[in-house]
Every structure is written in structure tokens, then in C-alpha cells.
Amino acid sequence: MTILDGKKISKEIQLEIAKAVNKLNSKGKKTPHLAAILVGNNGASQTYVNAKVTACKNVGFKSTLIQFDNNISEKDLLIKVDEINRDKEIDGLIVQLPLPDHINSIRITEAISPLKDVDGFHPINIGKMALNIPTFLPATPAGILELIKRYNISTSGKHCVVIGRSHIVGMPMSILMSRNSNPGNCTVTLTHSRTVNLKNITKKADILIVALGKAEFITSDMIKEGACIIDVGITRVRSKYTKSGWKLLGDVSFDDIKNKSSYITPVPGGVGPMTISMLLLNTLKSVTGFDS
């Protein structure tokens, strides 16, 4: 069994990005610049956005954090998005989700220029992804592809089962694993909350990608011997053994499953660290294009 070390791979990618930024600078080209919009004071969102801004600094990008009160109107937020779309200095824009209930997040996502949509959530970019046209890929699924690639895990002809159909993880993941590319070329089964006899399906998976948000949901009796297990879930639970009083659990019962799997991602330190690196990679590509 091999543990897929997302923390290590993520550091390697960020070093590669920092080198690319140095190269751009030495040629007198533009330094990539990411703008992040944060609405309200949701603690988790604040933490995620701060981590993204810090990561930008670490690789030599410029970043701008724009914060609004919870009561900003949808119209005013759209005006800001439009302003950033037209700002030649800014290459990538993310609007941290979730947004307050009075703001339609689909309308905001659609308002972001597809050329600056480094989260890869715009319908045009989702369409391009499905058609295998180079574009910004959603960061978490892209991070999983990159982990699979860097560990040389063979995917062609394999049965990949994805649990969860969210727009940010499960749905794009299922498309990416089925595309005619490497990694890809899998036979994919996408499962969700209405799936009947889930265990019968997961037991047939060569590659199992789990993104449902239920701590330790997948147990060893649900997987095939030698399967590759990718755990996307993050649930914070109380713990009397940590200093903070909290710990993070994945959707997979790691200790129960690890010896039955061929490859497995830990939580934390697996998929999570890859997500920010992929956002940085998308921001770099918004300057260099998709060929490099």
C-alpha cells in the first residue's frame, strides 16, 4: 500500500510555479495576480481565502483580497466582478463560496469572465472541460488528477466509481476520469444520495473517489482488494487527543481500509493540499496560456 502524499506533491508543484514566476519576471513579463472576493465573516471561508492569499505570496504572485459585509447586494457584487473582469492588472478572480442566501451564486459565477475564472466553475469552462478543450479545471478534481499522474497510477480501462455529484468535486471528477486522456479513459460510475446498493458498486471499483462529506463512511467491506482510494471528504470532529480539541476526518475509514488498498490518500495531507496548488497553477496559466 502506498500513501498518496498530497502535502509533498503540493510543495513540489508550488516550487515549480515559483520557478515559472521567476522566469516570467526575468523576461520582463507580467507577474500573475489573483483577486479573491470574500463576503461575510464565515470562519471557514476566511481561513480558506487567507490560505489562498498566503500561497500566492509564497510562489511570488500578486494577490488582492476584497472583503464585503454580509449585507452587500447582489447588484453591487456584480458591479465589483465586472470591474475586476475589465481590470488588465488582474489575471484570475475567485469568489469564495458559499455566498449569503440573498445572493444567487450561479449568477455571480456566470458573471466572472471565463478567461479569469481560475476556479473553473463557469459554464463555459465546464463545457470546455467536458469536450477536452484545454481550460481552467476545477481545483479539487484537477488536484486528484495530478496526484494520480505523479504517482504513475494507471487509469486506462479501469472502473472508477465516484461518490458524490457536487458541481465542484463529484460531477467534474466523473467527467475528467472518463475523458480520452491520461489520467482518464476509465469506465466511470457516478453515485449519489439516491443510488441503490452503493456497496455493490463500490466493491467493483478499481479506483474509488469519495466526496460525500460523511466521516468514515467507507469501510473495508465496501472496497475491492487492491483498489486505489481517493478521499476528498473533510469533517471536523471533537477530539480529546489534540491540542485544539478538534481533528479532521475523511469520508474513508483510513485505518480499516489502508491494508486492503493499493494506494490511499490520508486526511489531512492528501487531496486538501493539492487544491490550493491547482488554483495557483490555473492562475499561472491565465498568464502563460494552456500550452506550457
Ligand code: NAD
Ligand atoms: P456536497 O455536500 O455538495 O455533495 C455531497 C454529495 O454526496 C451529493 O452529491 C450527494 O448526492 C452525495 N451523497 C450524500 N450522501 C450519500 C450517500 N449516502 N451515498 C452516496 N452519495 C451520497 O459536497 P462537496 O462539496 O462535494 O464536498 C464533499 C466533501 O468533500 C465534504 O466533506 C467537503 O468538505 C470535502 N471537500 C474537500 C475539498 C478538498 O480540497 N479536500 C474540496 C471540496 C470539498
